[in-house]
Amino acid sequence: MRQIEGAAVLTAADMRAVEQAAFEQGDSAAAMMRRAGQACAAAIRRLSAGSEVLVLCGPGNNGGDGYVIAATLAADGHPVRVAALGTPGSDVAQQARAGWVGPVETLHDTAPAPVLVDALFGIGLSHPLDPAIAQALLVLIAAARLTIAIDLPSGVDTDSGALLGCPAPADITLALGALKPAHLLQPAASHCGAVRLLDIGVSAPDTMQVVAAPALPMPGPHSHKFNRGMVAIVRGRMAGAAELAAAAAMHAGSGYVALLGSTIPAAPHALVRRKLNDESLGDPRIGALVVGPGLGRDDDMRATLERALATDHSLVVDGDALHLVTPEQLRARGGQMILTPHAGEFDALFGSSDAGKLDRARAAAQASGATIVFKGADTVVASPDGRARLAPAASNWLSTAGSGDVLAGAIAACLAAGLDPLGAAAAGVWLHGEAARRCGPAFIADDLACALGPARAAVAGAVPPR
Ligand SMILES: NC(=O)C1=CN([C@@H]2O[C@H](COP(=O)(O)OP(=O)(O)OC[C@H]3O[C@@H](n4cnc5c(N)ncnc54)[C@H](OP(=O)(O)O)[C@@H]3O)[C@@H](O)[C@H]2O)[C@@H](O)CC1
Ligand SMILES: Nc1ncnc2c1ncn2[C@@H]1O[C@H](COP(=O)(O)OP(=O)(O)O)[C@@H](O)[C@H]1O
Numbered sequence: 001m002r003q004i005e006g007a008a009v010l011t012a013a014d015m016r017a018v019e020q021a022a023f024e025q026g027d028s029a030a031a032m033m034r035r036a037g038q039a040c041a042a043a044i045r046r047l048s049a050g051s052e053v054l055v056l057c058g059p060g061n062n063g064g065d066g067y068v069i070a071a072t073l074a075a076d077g078h079p080v081r082v083a084a085l086g087t088p089g090s091d092v093a094q095q096a097r098a099g100w101v102g103p104v105e106t107l108h109d110t111a112p113a114p115v116l117v118d119a120l121f122g123i124g125l126s127h128p129l130d131p132a133i134a135q136a137l138l139v140l141i142a143a144a145r146l147t148i149a150i151d152l153p154s155g156v157d158t159d160s161g162a163l164l165g166c167p168a169p170a171d172i173t174l175a176l177g178a179l180k181p182a183h184l185l186q187p188a189a190s191h192c193g194a195v196r197l198l199d200i201g202v203s204a205p206d207t208m209q210v211v212a213a214p215a216l217p218m219p220g221p222h223s224h225k226f227n228r229g230m231v232a233i234v235r236g237r238m239a240g241a242a243e244l245a246a247a248a249a250m251h252a253g254s255g256y257v258a259l260l261g262s263t264i265p266a267a268p269h270a271l272v273r274r275k276l277n278d279e280s281l282g283d284p285r286i287g288a289l290v291v292g293p294g295l296g297r298d299d300d301m302r303a304t305l306e307r308a309l310a311t312d313h314s315l316v317v318d319g320d321a322l323h324l325v326t327p328e329q330l331r332a333r334g335g336q337m338i339l340t341p342h343a344g345e346f347d348a349l350f351g352s353s354d355a356g357k358l359d360r361a362r363a364a365a366q367a368s369g370a371t372i373v374f375k376g377a378d379t380v381v382a383s384p385d386g387r388a389r390l391a392p393a394a395s396n397w398l399s400t401a402g403s404g405d406v407l408a409g410a411i412a413a414c415l416a417a418g419l420d421p422l423g424a425a426a427a428g429v430w431l432h433g434e435a436a437r438r439c440g441p442a443f444i445a446d447d448l449a450c451a452l453g454p455a456r457a458a459v460a461g462a463v464p465p466r
């Protein structure tokens with residue numbers, strides 16, 4: 001049982017492809033289900049501490065896992081009952097059912113138990129739960145002290161994270177073989193409780209992963225302020241937003257941060273204030289240019305954005321700038337670009353849609369040629385090359401003004417330090433989440449920017465000096 005940072009994330013189709021590849025290598029569905037069920041049973045035995053377990057088994061292979069779990073617990077002398085919804089459909093699930101020699105109650109008639117194991121539906125849920133099934137599940141969850149979902153809580157859509165009748169959150173979800181998008185995307189993620197990953201002996205591709213602690217370069221004897229990574233921030237109509245992004249870039253480890261568009265000295269005095277002109281914008285030492293936080297949307301600011309886009313710097317495009325560009329314009333510009341939209345900015349730039357957040361982020365990366373950081377309580381980072389990183393749940397106290405400006409600055413510092421756009425975006429998201437965790441409750445964005453320093457220190461030393 002392992003924590004989820006850095007774990008592979010697979011859609012339902014990806015998971016089936018990985019299973020199929022394992023079968024072609026000589027593995028069997030029965031052996032895989034046995035490994036999955038036994039790994040779950042070992043975790044459940046520890047978590048239930050001797051209490052009676054009720055396993056709910058559905059008609060598919062998720063239910064097959066449930067029968068293996070029940071048989072394994074019973075063989076170990078653990079008190080366990082089984083209640084089923086329908087009869088197993090696949091050969092492998094029927095075999096698993098045959099391995100359970102105890103009685104099988106029905107979902108609608110069974111009595112509650114202190115520990116409930118939900119093995120009704122996993123990645124094969126194809127339509128919303130019937131209300132009668134959801135109601136029966138709700139009653140059993142409400143009566144249980146602990147609910148453990150196998151692979152996924154029943155009633156969530158694997159790929160989009162939408163709720164398809166899931167009546168109540170589980171306490172723990174045991175993900176099998178790899179994470180699925182629903183473990184990370186809202187609202188399903190909130191119905192998973194704590195997610196733990198169990199190895200079932202399949203190897204998953206790393207195209208999509210959970211955001212993990214980054215490897216960031218450390219300064220060494222040859223370092224100076226410019227080769228540590230220089231960040232420049234365009235100051236717009238709301239100066240505070242750009243100041244926050246600048247403070248964040250400094251605390252996230254940038255060696256030199258310049259605020260373009262302001263020359264009046266003010267704290268922090270380490271922040272270099274320069275006029276915004278062709279010389280300052282064109283400074284070849286700039287490793288990442290941030291444009292958009294507090295920019296404003298008037299014609300003058302549109303012209304300022306055009307000037308930023310006309311440079312050949314790596315860009316972080318945030319806030320108002322996302323209302324002033326089109327995906328086609330960005331694609332035509334090319335170069336390294338990271339866009340950091342929240343949901344409203346995303347809709348404005350790419351149009352609204354009912355599709356899932358992961359699919360939308362990936363399509364947006366394709367359309368714009370930029371790395372997309374689709375923010376929110378379930379931030380998704382998508383690269384135009386198809387790779388994606390999904391953030392684990394972060395502090396809900398991040399829902400405070402200016403926290404997005406801080407993220408833009410943190411990402412810019414990582415980009416200027418030499419990480420590729422996907423790596424920089426994911427590193428910035430990780431630092432931002434870690435800073436928020438360190439801040440505890442009720443922080444303001446200024447505190448968050450300062451906490452990037454300790455967050456950065458927590459991963460110091462991951463990469464040799466440069
Ligand atoms: N492949 C392997 O070897 C391994 C797989 N593993 C495990 O298998 C799980 C995936 O199994 P799965 O593909 O059988 O799908 P599953 O989630 O059990 O549901 C499908 C069944 O539910 C039915 N159904 C769907 N929606 C419904 C609804 N609303 N209301 C009522 N019925 C509904 C659906 O019927 P249908 O839609 O076809 O009419 C079908 O009968 C995966 O999450 C993991 O736990 C592991 O053991 C590792 C080895
Ligand atoms: N409820 C939440 N839980 C976790 N993170 C959140 C939540 N709400 C917002 N965030 C994060 O906080 C930041 C908010 O950014 P944004 O909406 O651009 O704010 P602002 O424009 O005020 O700077 C994003 O990084 C987002 O992912």
Ligand SMILES: [K+]
Binds near residue numbers: 119120121122149150
């Ligand atoms: K389940």
